[in-house]
Amino acid sequence: MSAAPAAAAVRAAEGKPDLAHSGIRIDGVTVAYDRNIVLDSLDLTVEPGEVMALLGPSGSGKTTALRAVAGFVRPVAGRVFLGDRDVTDLPPHRRGIGMVVQQYALFPHMRVDENVAFGLRARKAPKARIPEQVAEALEMTGMAGYARRYPRELSGGQQQRVAIARALAIRPGVLLLDEPLSALDARLRSGMLAELARLHRELPDVSILHVTHDQVEALTLADRIAVMDQARLRDCGTPQELYRRPRTEFTASFVGNANLLPVTVTDEGVDLAGRTLRMPTGEAAAGAGATLCIRPHLIGLGDGPNALRGEVVEIQWQGATHRLHVDIGGHRLKADLRELKQPPAIGDTVTLHFAAQDAVLLGSGVGDG
Structure with a gap:
């Protein structure tokens, strides 16, 4: 055994993540099936200890990207690195990653502890250390009391915890999550979100790539979010950046369901259906077209700045x-209003308003407002 694999084996035996293999770099990766490109020239880096969410609709390429990192699909172009290793040509079992998929994939004939030990035995971990690492992984996921049960005796949420424990037991430097909560109901999903956030705090050196179509998951868990659509990366930034100052209309609509209204830049601000709204316009020239982005919860009812009837x-x-x-002049505006004891009725005329600093202008030459 060479020095690097030997060191990795020692770290696994000691229950420590293999930091040399932490972090992910995807360099120009393209994946195609029968000339149909399903992932187009993806460049993305996940730093050691970072949680990166791949967010996008079905068919956007996010799961293909994850599978390329895992080794389940072969790129037609580009390279995949885990830490300082080029793993593009390595099979999945030699990449040293942990992975949790949507449907858990537990072995029904094995007890919980046997399922969690499976990866350790496959990697020929020292037998004396396996029980300790299994117990630690089950304790970390709150499943220590279920070690002797079979998957059929567990709820969906408990099965998912076991799947996560199995992935963590090998102490990977990289953890891949492929829509791990989508099969759970809303209550269980909320609880598992909290558990995943806690696990991230307890495993600060593990890099996590989390595929989801749920913006709440991405905003809650991720340090950064990569927004994908039609096989390409469309945007990437922190949750706060993408939510408060999106750079594209797709990001604004997919992350937070913003109002997107066509406006014309004027010397005083922008014009929306004949109404003047005063706000910064960056370097945009008067007469230029742009898109006004405003979140529904930032709109108030009644008179105020930038009032619209x-x-x-x-x-x-x-x-x-x-x-x-x-x-509003043929354009629909969504407003989320709290604690309305007597909400208006359909057909009523109302006045809405928003602060200039709460809006973002999107469009060529506009800047970020």
Whole structure:
């Protein structure tokens, strides 16, 4: 055994992540099936200890990117690195990664502890250390009391915890999560989000690549979010950057469901359907077209700065808020309003307003407002 694999084996035996293999670099990776490109020239880096979410709709290429890192698909171009290793040509079992998939993939004939030990035995970990590492992984995921049960005796959320424990037991430098919560109901998903966040705090050296189509998961867990659409990377930044100052209309609509309204730049601000709204316009020239991006929860009811009058065309009660859909000169504006004891009725004329600093202008030459 060479020095590098020997050192990795020692770290695994000691229950420590292999930091030499931590971090992910995807350099110009393209994946195609029968000339159909499903991932197009992806460049992305996940730093050691970072959680990167791949966020996008179905068919955007996010799962293909994860599978390329895992070794389940072969790129037609580009390279994949784990830490300082080029793993493009390595099979999955030689990459030293942990992976959790949507459907858990537990062995039904094995007990929980046997499932968690499977990866350790496959990697020929010292037999004396396996029980200790299994117990540690189960304790970390809150499943220590279920070691002797079979998967059929567990709930969906418990099975997912076991799948995560199995991935963590080998102490990988890289952990891949492929929509791990999508099969759970809303209550279990919320609990597992909290558990994944706690695990990240306890494993600060492990790099995590998390594929999801759920923006709440991405905003909650990720240090950075890579937004994908139509096989390409469209945007990448921190959750706060992408939510508060999106750079593209796709990002604005997919991360946070923003209002996107066509406006014309003027000397005083922008014009929306004949109404002047005062706000910074960056370097955009008067007369240029742009898109006004404003989040529904940042819109108020009643008079205020940048007031807009329109007709209520739809009302949706969402528990803590009422979502009003208001027609403004042929454009629909969504406003999420809290604690309305007497909400307006459909057909009523209302006045909405927003602060200039809460809006973002998107478009060529506009800048970030």
